[in-house]
């Protein structure tokens with residue numbers, strides 16, 4: 277078949293180019309820019325993370341790890357995000373214990389999984405609860421953050437050299453260990469540095485050093501960055517700078533105005549500098565990609581009331597400037613507005629990686645949107661081990677489709693050849709234009725063919741992605757959508773040449789069966805009903 281040949285030739289060329297470029301398999305995992313996309317290269321090949329994150333206390337015993345990992349493989353995960361807890365690695369100062377880390381790596385290898393370790397170091401969700409007891413008990417040497425009213429918080433101060441140095445020391449040791457234990461295999465593909473950093477109660481730390489820094493001049497190099505990137509700055513930052521006359525010299529309040537927003541901006545700068553030092557030290561030992569995750573302010577609260585100054589969307593400029601060793605700033609999505617969060621983080625060269633999302637069945641639809649619309653690098657629901665029936669879980673079905681599409685998707689990433697759609701009760705239709713065609717995607721329930729579509733039930737979230745193979749050939753994969761076609765120039769009508777249900781084996785498209793008659797509404801549409809998952813190929817023509 278023509279399309280089989282086209283895809284096969286394209287894929288062979290693509291992999292040939294890649295292996296020529298990336299050499300052997302002993303390099304570290306690394307990131308490459310491919311036009312608008314960023315790809316994670318593992319063992320010399322682009323890697324899409326079909327992931328899941330373990331609950332916080334699910335990897336603190338080897339028994340748990342050994343019990344959970346086989347279940348993850350059954351779900352079709354290729355990546356698991358695993359806490360690396362400082363308090364367990366360095367129970368006694370200067371004595372390191374990597375038994376759980378190594379056990380997780382061994383178990384991942386047995387179950388065809390890659391690992392991202394989450395460094396629960398100085399901060400885990402704002403707090404310093406993962407610092408070992410010898411740190412917690414010695415707040416004289418390892419000081420706490422203090423509020424405006426002088427109240428100490430269970431948070432290590434970001435202004436303390438000894439805090440920074442101790443985190444840097446153990447993190448570097450950890451990365452050195454990973455290099456020794458795993459560099460050859462590349463089971464560990466990325467590291468998250470700290471977890472959901474963010475100041476609480478106040479928007480910034482107070483105290484002698486914090487106040488001094490706050491009242492001193494904004495670093496000139498940051499102002500230079502703002503000037504150079506003025507056109508692409510986050511709108512809220514630009515507005516604050518503009519409101520103060522685009523000043524280029526002065527304290528934080530003089531340049532950005534007084535108030536909680538400026539307190540937060542300053543604190544973000546300080547956190548970013550701290551994290552930069554930790555990450556840089558780690559990369560000197562083992563240079564693999566690193567990212568940060570973010571607690572989002574989805575309820576519109578004021579700085580201090582939400583974990584403030586982390587890599588929130590409105591602070592991305594500060595983080596990208598002051599923490600250049602961090603490769604990706606990533607959203608943890610626990611609240612509505614999935615598509616909007618994706619857009620905010622797939623921004624200005626920051627690739628979309630979703631390290632955490634609430635464990636919900638709707639993720640089975642969202643994952644298609646993330647990969648199709650935003651060239652996502654990975655997707656990972658939180659507390660993934662809680663899935664009761666891994667084989668029949670909706671996301672398992674989506675991951676199975678994405679596994680098949682993997683070589684085609686990685687080839688197309690960054691080339692503008694894919695889109696994703698996501699529908700629910702409120703958003704039921706979207707039109708996409710490509711070549712001479714208008715693709716009218718709708719929620720399958722808009723057909724009104726299922727009783728559930730009419731009885732007032734909440735429509736489930738459904739989603740799909742479309743891949744352009746040639747101007748008249750497309751792959752559509754997902755769940756719960758219906759798609760019809762029009763021409764853009766209106767000179768002729770768009771017709772469905774034929775539709776095949778397909779599977780993809782080793783990057784080759786293999787037709788499974790022709791879908792016609794009732795399945796295409798006698799040639800009117802392509803359909804994947806609600807509750808079903810499919811990959812279909814459509815050849816269009818004009819009459």
Ligand code: DGJ
Pocket residue numbers: 332401471472569608632658
């Ligand atoms: C976000 C954090 O990053 C996770 O570690 C976990 O605490 C979840 N929130 C929710 O429980």
